[in-house]
Amino acid sequence: MDEDYVEAVLALAEQVPPGRVTTYGAIARLVGTAGPRQIGRVMALHGDAVPWWRVVQADGRPATCHDGTALEHLRAEGVPLTASGRVDVTPAR
């Protein structure tokens, strides 16, 4: 695995300010390599050093395994959550 690729992904995830969220697809697009799924893999492997809860799906909903944990973090960060526990991604992207 390219540590360089990992570094780029982590950098983008880390640069996300509180109260704002980004999407896997957005990162994948910015990095310009591979696809959204690989971003998820990188986060799963080395995402322990970054606020992965600020990184959500294009729907604005946290990723499959975290649903619940992420919401707690987001709520603590002051991220505007929608009724269904979704983040308002439209202004974010």
Next chain:
DNA sequence: CGGATGACGACAC
């Protein structure tokens, strides 16, 4: 080398 899997995305119904 081929097939299945996954922290996803976009499109159709």
Next chain:
DNA sequence: GGTGTCGCCATCC
């Protein structure tokens, strides 16, 4: 707005 299906790309079996 929710659900189902296909597509992407790297890794695993």
